[in-house]
Amino acid sequence: MTLWIPDIVERPGPKYRAIAAAIADDIAEGRLAPGAKLPPQRDLSWRLGVTVGTISRAYTEAERQGLVRGEVGRGTYVLRPGLREGFPMRADQSADDIDLSLSFPAPGDEGDYIGDTLRRMADDPGSVDFLDYQSPAGNLRHRAAGAAWLSTTGVHVDADGVVITSGGQNGILVAFSALAQAGDHILTEELTFPGVKSVANMLGLRIQGLPIDEHGVIPEALENACRTQNYRFLYLIPTIHNPTARVMPPERRAALADVAQRHNLMIVEDDIAARCIVNPPAPIATLMPENTVYLTSLSKAVAPGLRIGYLSAPPDLLKRQASIVGASAWMATPISAELATRWIEDGTAEKILDSRRAEAIARFKLATAKLGHNSISATPGCHHIWLTLPEPWRATDYTEEAKRRGIVIAPAEIFAAGRSNAPHAVRICIGMPRQRKKLDYALDVLAEILLSHNMRDIAMV
CATH class of the missing domain: 1.10.10.10 (Winged helix-like DNA-binding domain superfamily/Winged helix DNA-binding domain)
Structure with a gap:
């Protein structure tokens, strides 16, 4: 002390x-x-x-x-300075470091399509319209493409039921702003996406983390929370949870939906990674559409640089969220939305998704082969794995030793919601680097650190 x-x-x-x-x-x-x-x-x-x-x-x-x-x-x-913004410290990162701290999608073949699409957009006289102001909710055709994208996960709405956002992070900001105000209490998993903590801090919202098990938020914990405090909403990542990479089974989704409906609690469902796996469970939004804000984007499945996301919610709430988009940025960038729309309409988005998913599955197999003898959670197609550290490792110590060896990873502390205790675990993102051989090397180093530390302990007995 x-x-x-x-x-x-x-x-x-x-x-x-x-x-x-x-x-x-x-x-x-x-x-x-x-x-x-x-x-x-x-x-x-x-x-x-x-x-x-x-x-x-x-x-x-x-x-x-x-x-x-x-x-x-x-x-x-x-x-530490890097944790104060909710993300890993990067100021001291060497150009030679291998960064496995950020959840980038695995490389795909998007480069095969971008040039041709941009040329066709340039040759289309109508493209000049996308240099003008659009409706805050987005161009109707772009919203129809968003509705088509949502339908691939089982959320069926028409174009009027979609608001276009500037990516998933902006969608979180819009959703939270529409549902709560400074001083309000909100619920998340006890480990959650750091961007959520940043938005909550910016809006003055008070986060309470709920206990989770291998299937996600424990329904009894949600029930108890709803009985003891007036919470504005529950934010969830049920498919490829960030950071644990777990997928919530249908039975748990139904149980949480039941609790939420009985207490008239809104759920903000972040489904950004659902398309990265084959046959994901039906979203919670399909169980209680009248009480769910459903968020997704193209960042993990297609291209993070597009900064295009799609939000669906009950009609009255959707109007408020469109107004918030207008107040904060007026609209998502129409040119990006047009490119995304063309890729959804002509099937390019699915081709890119398939290529990214194939690479992600290959990397998943590599990571589980290298670290699978330890306690890890991961899902084929995900872009990160969650490693629970063996004794005597603490997350910060392991992260610092990895950094000393040139590998940057994210300790559990970054993901702890509110005053929740952080487990001795780390998130290892396998979508980066682009060269798989660098990932192979980095995973070898991480495995070696665990082994060498255990061997030193044995030698000291």
Whole structure:
């Protein structure tokens, strides 16, 4: 624990804000190092002559700003700079490092199609229309293509039931903004996509992580949460969960839908990776369309650089979400939406998806062969695997040792929702690098680190 006493004498405003500002300043000036444990709340309240509640509010405010993270039963710790934005640190990354920290799709043959499509768009006199303003919800033909894409996962709506977003991350922002306001409480899995935490922080939403097992959120935990607190919605990634790579079975989806309907709880279903696997389970949106906001995009299946996503929701809510798109960006980029539409209409999107899926499955087999003797979870076609570390490894130690060896991965701490405890696990993204032989080498290094550490422990006995 760090013996740290903040200087708040000259700081204006409420004391909790002054303490939070002191935390920020002392981190910036190096007086609070990454990993440092802040004093217990009762101890610091006594030293500063304030209430324990004031210290609790200060620590909560610092956590909301992404400066620290509290863990039940362990205390509050200063985050490393890269974790403060919800994503792995990259500033110190060498050009020679192999980055397995970001969930990129596996390489496909999209390069075979982009040139021809752009030439045809350039030769089409009608393409000039896509340099003009469009409806915030998107051009009707583009929305029809989005509806066609949604239908491939079993969500059947017409063009009027779709809003085009600037990718999945923008879809999350739009959905959250329409459903909640600053100070509201929301639910997620106890391990969740870091981009969700960033959006929640930006909007001032309070995240509560729900316990998960090998099938996803535990229905009894959702039931208990709904009985004890008014939550605005539950955000879920049921297919290829990020970070655990698990697929929620139909029975669990039905159980969660039942709880949500009984408590009139909205579900925001992020299905961005559903098309990456063969025959994914039917979305929760098919079970309770009147209480579900359904999000997807082309990022994992076709091309992340297109930044095109599709959102479907009950009609009144969809209108509000279209207005939020208009207020924030006016519209998704029409030229990107046109390219995406052409690829959906002529079957190119499916060809690219097939090529990416084939490569992802090959990489899945490679990763399970290299690390399968350890506790991993993964799904054929997914772009990352989840490695639960053996004793005595901690996630941060393993991540740092991998970084020292030139491999960048993401520790579980990045994905912990709210004050949920992070397991000793790491996410390893297998979609990058583009050359499979580099991935092969990186996986060998990661396996070797585990083995060598265990061997050192045995040698010390």
